[in-house]
Amino acid sequence: MNVTASASDTTLDKNLYLPRMATILAVEEMTAREKFFRVELSQPLGHRPGQFVMLSRLGIGEAPISVSCGPRDDTILEMVVRNAGSLTQVFHGLQPGQKVGVRGPFGSGFDLADLYDKDIVFIAGGLGLAPLRSLIQPVLAQPDRFGTVTIISGCRTPAEELYRADLQSWSHKVKVIRLVDKTANLPWDGQVGLVTAPIAQLDLDPGRTVVALCGPPVMYKFVLMELDARRIPHSQIFVDLERRMKCGVGKCGHCQINHVYCCQEGPVYRFDHIEHLPEALQ
Numbered sequence: 001m002n003v004t005a006s007a008s009d010t011t012l013d014k015n016l017y018l019p020r021m022a023t024i025l026a027v028e029e030m031t032a033r034e035k036f037f038r039v040e041l042s043q044p045l046g047h048r049p050g051q052f053v054m055l056s057r058l059g060i061g062e063a064p065i066s067v068s069c070g071p072r073d074d075t076i077l078e079m080v081v082r083n084a085g086s087l088t089q090v091f092h093g094l095q096p097g098q099k100v101g102v103r104g105p106f107g108s109g110f111d112l113a114d115l116y117d118k119d120i121v122f123i124a125g126g127l128g129l130a131p132l133r134s135l136i137q138p139v140l141a142q143p144d145r146f147g148t149v150t151i152i153s154g155c156r157t158p159a160e161e162l163y164r165a166d167l168q169s170w171s172h173k174v175k176v177i178r179l180v181d182k183t184a185n186l187p188w189d190g191q192v193g194l195v196t197a198p199i200a201q202l203d204l205d206p207g208r209t210v211v212a213l214c215g216p217p218v219m220y221k222f223v224l225m226e227l228d229a230r231r232i233p234h235s236q237i238f239v240d241l242e243r244r245m246k247c248g249v250g251k252c253g254h255c256q257i258n259h260v261y262c263c264q265e266g267p268v269y270r271f272d273h274i275e276h277l278p279e280a281l282q
Contacts (some may be wrong), residue, residue: 002061004022004194005012007041016103016104016106016248016249017103017104017249018041018103019054019056019058019062019101019102020041020101020102020103021042021099021100021101021102022038022040022041022042022073022077022099022100022101022102023039023040023097023098023099023117024037024038024094024095024098024099024100025038025039025040025057025076025096025098026038027094027095027096029160030031030080030162030163031159031161032159032160033082033083033084033160033214034082034083034162035080035081035083035091035092035128036068036078036079036083037078037079037081037091037094038076038077038078039076039077039078039079039100039102039235040075040077040232040269041076041078041102042075043075043227044072044073044074044075044076045067045075045102045104045105046071046105047067047071047104047105047109048071048105048108048109048110048111048136049065049067049070049071049109049110049112049134049135049137050107050108050109050110050131050134050135050236050240050247050267050268051065051067051104051106051107051108051109051134052064052065052066052067052104052105052106052107052131052242052248052263052267053065053077053079053102053103053104053105053106054065054101054102054103054106054248055079055081055100055101055102056100056101057090057091057094057100057261058099058101059103060087060090060100061087062064062103063083063088063091063173063245064106064242064248064263064276065077065079065080065098066079066130066131066134066242067105067131067134068080068130068131068133068134069133069134069137070087070133070134070135070136070137070138071138071142072234073135077102077237078154079130080127080130080162082127082276084102095132097214101249103248104248106245106248106263106264107262107263107264107266107267107268108264108265108266108267108268108269109268110135110212110238110268112138112139112145114210114238115139115146115210116145116146116210117145117146117147118146118147118208118209118210118236119146119147119148119149119150119204119205119208119209119210120139120146120147120148120149120150120209120210120211120212121149121150121152121199121202121204121209121210121211122135122136122149122150122151122152122153122212122213122282123151123152123195123209123211123215123223124151124153124154124195124213124214124215125154125155125157125195125214125215125216126153126154126156126162126215126216127215127216127242128162128213128214128215128216128219128240128242129153129162129214130162130163131214131240131242131267132212132214132240133150133163133166135212136151136170139176139183140170143173143252144190146172147208148174148175149173149174149175150174150175150176150177150194150202151167151170151174151175151176151177152177152179152198152199153167153176153177153178153179153195154178154179154180154181154194154195154215155179155180155181156181156182157180157181157182157183157184157186158180158183158184158186158187158188160180161180162179162242162272177190177191177198178190178191178194178262179191179193179194179195179197180192181193181194187282188251191263194213194222195219195223196222196223196226199223199226199227199229199230200226200229200230202230204230204232206230206232207229209232209236210237210238211227211232211236211237211238212238213237213238213239214239214240214242219226220239220243220281221281223258224237232272233272234270234272234275235266235271235272235275236268237266237270237272238269238270238271239268239271239281240266240267240268241257241262241266241267241268241280241281242267245262245263246263247263247268248263249263249264250263250264257274257279257280258275258277258278258279258280259276
């Protein structure tokens, strides 16, 4: 059982334990529950796609938040924060110019080398688009390194769609399928249905297709069934499990999946590495 921090085995990086102060540059309301934050750190975060940080307000608390931008050389960090409790409500009340603490980055993340020369299908449900955006950005920035790219993004209603402008912009470069469960009598220019529906219609080569998947737990089972029907090997399916993380360094046990810790071995897993774990997709 691995309970060490994700820094070097010989010298732990104190930044994993001490928040670095960041200045909020922009706050934008994306939906009734989600806000977009752009903050500036004192030095580049140095993250990989799919990693997360611990975002804090000193004297109040901290919460794990997915990084929502691709790796970058500057000091900018982008995140989406859902108002889901008393702490995230505090974050939603912050304004540009105020300070937050940032610890990390934590977790395994995606390795872009696993995707080189492959066709890629991104499948995002609801808030799952936020962490997947950190992978979509570097993929689209290097089109010659990858094959065809398809983005399937679903949410419950048009009012809950994240990164609408990005999705529309990406659609000029790659195939983007936007879905809602129901229109709720709101204007909508995408499809109506579940994110599983388009999978059967895609032109997929099982030997060269890689899938990156992130969304609510109930979604995984049905998406994986559709991918099985298309004979996509489990070794070529990567699931991003944002799961009850709290400390970020494998000490508290909140994110434990059987014998592994999501905050360290995950949150990104190759599906064939976790399909035998009963708790993985619950």
